[in-house]
Amino acid sequence: MELILQDSGDSLIVSDDVFNHSFNESLVHQIITLYLSGSRQWSRAQKSKSEVSGSGKKPWRQKGTGRARVGSIRSPLWRSGGVTFAAKPKVYNKKVNRRMYRGALSSIFSQLIRQNRLLVFEDFSILYPKTKLLLKKLKILNLQETLIIKNYLDNNLFLASRNLYKVCTQDVKYINPVYLVSFKNIIITRLAIIKIEDLLLT
Incomplete structure (x- = not known):
C-alpha cells in the first residue's frame, strides 16, 4: 500500500496487513x-464492622436490661459503626490477547486511512513552544480536533498543545485505541508509521 506524505509529496510503501x-x-x-475498564481508578474504600475502631466487648448483658440486645458497639446500626456493605478497591484489568490488540490497532489505522483522517508528514514541528504557532499551522491545514503522533515526544509540540481542547501530542510508544478513535x-x-508497522508485524 502507498501513502502520500502531505508536506513533501513523496510516497511511502507500507504493509497491507497493517494499513x-x-x-x-x-x-x-x-x-x-x-x-x-483497565483505566478505572476505583480507589474508594469504606470500613466494615471489623475495621472500625472500638472495643469488641459486649456493651451490656444479653437479657434483663430491657434494652435491645447488642453484640458490639461497632455494629452498622450504631453511630461510628462500620458500613454494612463496605466498598473496597477493585481491579478491572483484564488480559488482552496480543494478537487481538494488534488486530484492533490495524483495523483502526486502516479505517482512518479509508476515511482520509490519517495525514502522514515527513516531519511535523514548530520552532518554539507557542500555542499560537501550533494553532496557525493547524489552521493552514484546516484541522481542529487533532492527535499528533511522532516517533519521539516533541517538547515544543507538547507544551504548545497541552492547553488546547481536542489537540494532543503523543509519542508513538504510548498510542492507544481510545485516542485513535476519539x-x-x-x-x-x-x-512513527515505520515504528507502528514494525510493532504490529513482529
Missing part, C-alpha cells in the same frame, strides 16, 4: 472497552 486491514468493529469495541484527525510522521 489495509478489514475493519472488525466487534474486535475494536472489545479492545476499547477493556482498555477503558480524535477527528491524526497527524503522524513517517518514522
Whole structure:
C-alpha cells in the first residue's frame, strides 16, 4: 500500500496487513472497552464492622436490661459503626490477547486511512513552544480536533498543545485505541508509521 506524505509529496510503501486491514468493529469495541475498564481508578474504600475502631466487648448483658440486645458497639446500626456493605478497591484489568490488540490497532489505522483522517508528514514541528504557532499551522491545514503522533515526544509540540481542547501530542510508544478513535484527525510522521508497522508485524 502507498501513502502520500502531505508536506513533501513523496510516497511511502507500507504493509497491507497493517494499513489495509478489514475493519472488525466487534474486535475494536472489545479492545476499547477493556482498555477503558483497565483505566478505572476505583480507589474508594469504606470500613466494615471489623475495621472500625472500638472495643469488641459486649456493651451490656444479653437479657434483663430491657434494652435491645447488642453484640458490639461497632455494629452498622450504631453511630461510628462500620458500613454494612463496605466498598473496597477493585481491579478491572483484564488480559488482552496480543494478537487481538494488534488486530484492533490495524483495523483502526486502516479505517482512518479509508476515511482520509490519517495525514502522514515527513516531519511535523514548530520552532518554539507557542500555542499560537501550533494553532496557525493547524489552521493552514484546516484541522481542529487533532492527535499528533511522532516517533519521539516533541517538547515544543507538547507544551504548545497541552492547553488546547481536542489537540494532543503523543509519542508513538504510548498510542492507544481510545485516542485513535476519539480524535477527528491524526497527524503522524513517517518514522512513527515505520515504528507502528514494525510493532504490529513482529
